[in-house]
Amino acid sequence: MSPTETLARTLDLTSIRAQFPALAQTVNGHPAVFFDGPGGTQVPQRVIDAISDYLRRDNANSGGNYATSRRTDVVIEDARAAMADFFHCDADEVVFGQNMTALTFAFSRALGRDLEPGDEILVTRLDHDANVSPWLTMAEDRGVTVRWAEIHDEDCTLDMDDLASKINAKTKLVAVGYASNAVGTINPIKKIVQLAHKAGALAYVDAVHYTPHGLIDVADLDCDFLVCSTYKFFGPHMGVLFGKREHLKRLRPYKVRPLTETIPFRWEWGTLNHECIAGITACVEYIAEIGRRARDVSSRRAAIEGAYEAIHQHERALVDRAMAGLRQIPGLKIYGITDPARFDERCSTLAIRIEGHTPRELATKLGERGFFAWDGNYYAINLTEHLGVEKSGGFLRIGLVHYNTLEEVDRLVAAMREIVSA
Numbered sequence: 342m343s344p345t346e347t348l349a350r351t352l353d354l355t356s357i358r359a360q361f362p363a364l365a366q367t368v369n370g371h372p373a374v375f376f377d378g379p380g381g382t383q384v385p386q387r388v389i390d391a392i393s394d395y396l397r398r399d400n401a402n403s404g405g406n407y408a409t410s411r412r413t414d415v416v417i418e419d420a421r422a423a424m425a426d427f428f429h430c431d432a433d434e435v436v437f438g439q440n441m442t443a444l445t446f447a448f449s450r451a452l453g454r455d456l457e458p459g460d461e462i463l464v465t466r467l468d469h470d471a472n473v474s475p476w477l478t479m480a481e482d483r484g485v486t487v488r489w490a491e492i493h494d495e496d497c498t499l500d501m502d503d504l505a506s507k508i509n510a511k512t513k514l515v516a517v518g519y520a521s522n523a524v525g526t527i528n529p530i531k532k533i534v535q536l537a538h539k540a541g542a543l544a545y546v547d548a549v550h551y552t553p554h555g556l557i558d559v560a561d562l563d564c565d566f567l568v569c570s571t572y573k574f575f576g577p578h579m580g581v582l583f584g585k586r587e588h589l590k591r592l593r594p595y596k597v598r599p600l601t602e603t604i605p606f607r608w609e610w611g612t613l614n615h616e617c618i619a620g621i622t623a624c625v626e627y628i629a630e631i632g633r634r635a636r637d638v639s640s641r642r643a644a645i646e647g648a649y650e651a652i653h654q655h656e657r658a659l660v661d662r663a664m665a666g667l668r669q670i671p672g673l674k675i676y677g678i679t680d681p682a683r684f685d686e687r688c689s690t691l692a693i694r695i696e697g698h699t700p701r702e703l704a705t706k707l708g709e710r711g712f713f714a715w716d717g718n719y720y721a722i723n724l725t726e727h728l729g730v731e732k733s734g735g736f737l738r739i740g741l742v743h744y745n746t747l748e749e750v751d752r753l754v755a756a757m758r759e760i761v762s763a
């Protein structure tokens with residue numbers, strides 16, 4: 342059976358792509374190819390409708406005693422329930438915020454209130470700076486020591502021995518990414534959470550890059566906090582945090598006095614982005630619908646699990662094809678895991694450099710041909726500096742998500758060949 346036939350039984354790409362109006366665009370007569378998912382994915386029509394329906398019909402502040410305000414409360418409650426299914430937690434453990442970075446700065450400040458000089462925090466070289474700078478800033482204010490878990494340069498995986506050796510009785514928090522937004526490495530989060538807990542530390546997981554690719558199960562991971570951004574998995578521009586109930590109750594947020602002390606609301610300051618929250622329910626439903634088509638399911642959670650199985654299978658076919666094609670291009674280097682036997686340890690995000698061409702030049706030439714791909718460090722600056730590629734433009738990033746096709750990958754490989762040989 343060809344990869345395309347396998348796909349037909351799991352993901353109906355024609356129906357999936359038809360739901361994303363943006364995918365129909367053209368650039369200079371070329372069909373637009375969205376390989377910029379790691380910077381933000383496109384949204385299906387149902388998300389656009391949910392946002393505009395909210396603004397048209399329900400627009401109000403929350404907590405009032407009239408129709409639109411009551412409907413707004415229901416919109417928020419529905420989205421919280423949807424994200425609880427998405428994370429696999431209870432609804433009162435779901436906190437909405439502006440984005441992952443803002444949520445992490447806020448939680449770092451609250452967590453820092455309990456820390457004192459001599460305490461330690463562990464961050465990693467692989468992480469996006471949004472899971473590093475908030476901790477560095479808080480550590481500076483509190484006199485806390487920051488330690489860094491290093492990587493194996495050859496495959497851009499975390500050096501787990503190094504990481505384990507830097508967790509000790511003084512460690513209060515381990516901040517780690519689920520997957521690298523630069524090179525696609527998936528970290529052994531469950532293991533890292535166990536190491537943190539064994540030492541009495543909390544585990545704060547940045548799942549922003551992982552969420553379009555893999556199932557989140559905070560109950561299984563047992564992490565203390567996990568944060569993601571819905572705009573990276575087919576939803577609106579917002580951040581959502583899971584926090585264990587005990588922590589959301591115990592920690593003290595910086596908040597205004599009239600705001601309730603009830604969780605999760607005490608962590609949500611000011612008026613939320615209600616229209617985007619309406620879009621979040623639609624985005625989770627979009628994912629669940631993929632699962633309902635792939636298998637018989639009894640609950641939304643089971644549907645989400647089914648969706649990620651189908652998504653994983655398709656993305657795996659995309660990675661296989663992209664790696665095989667790109668590696669034939671002279672002078673091209675792919676960073677991170679390149680051994681197909683280990684592809685389960687990576688997601689479908691490829692960091693590339695080609696001798697004699699800057700990432701900016703490649704991104705620009707691809708852009709003229711209709712391919713949307715990022716170049717630079719995408720804030721994974723700790724990694725690009727460590728690998729010595731920061732000063733020469735970082736990487737070209739090809740981000741493949743489930744709405745991408747094998748044909749798009751083939752066209753990319755052909756375009757890269759053309760650019761390189763010109």
Ligand SMILES: Cc1ncc(COP(=O)(O)O)c(C=O)c1O
Binds near residue numbers: 549580
């Ligand atoms: C891995 C990772 N973490 C954190 C962030 C920051 O997310 P946000 O834009 O929601 O603050 C990003 C954004 O690209 C990311 O890729």
